[in-house]
Amino acid sequence: MTRPDLRQRTRAYYDAIDGDDYDQLTSLLAPSFVHNRPDRTIEGRDRFVQFMREERPQTDTTHPVDALYCRQEDSAVEPADGDNMETVEVVARGRLLDADGERIVGFVDVFTFAGDDIERIETYTH
Known part of the structure; x- marks a missing residue:
């Protein structure tokens, strides 16, 4: 079943990132969260939130998301109605914009979830 949540x-x-809402950001991430990005890997929810709050190169940015895609995986049990798919990844395609709305980079983020928590993000940029 697709999980729109x-x-x-x-x-x-x-x-949360664009609004500097670090409490909200923390609530979305699993404690074991990992972010793999082209320039570094950040391991741990607390470490990632600290990076976003204190260390990222530009903080006055926005992330318009142009599209979201869900990758689904067959579940072990097939319901009678054939709805046997569960979302296992969400892929976001978007742009990182600076404070003036100018494009810094395009990105694709692949989100993996542990229950409702974001467990991992793999970032690809162009």
Whole structure:
């Protein structure tokens, strides 16, 4: 079954970063969260939130998301109605914009969830 709440949680992640809402960001991430990005890997929810709050190169940015895609995986049990799919990843395609609205980079983020918590993000940029 598709889990639309995971798409909402993906959007909430970007809202939290763009709004500097670090309590909200913390609530979305699993304690064992890992972010793999082209320039570094950040391990642990607390470490990632600290990076976003204190160390990221530009803080006055926005992340418009142009599309969200869900990758689904067959579940072990097939319901009679054939609805046997569960969302296991959400992929976000978007742009990172500076304070003037100028494009810094395009990105694709692949979100993996542990229950409702974001467990891992793999970031690809262009």
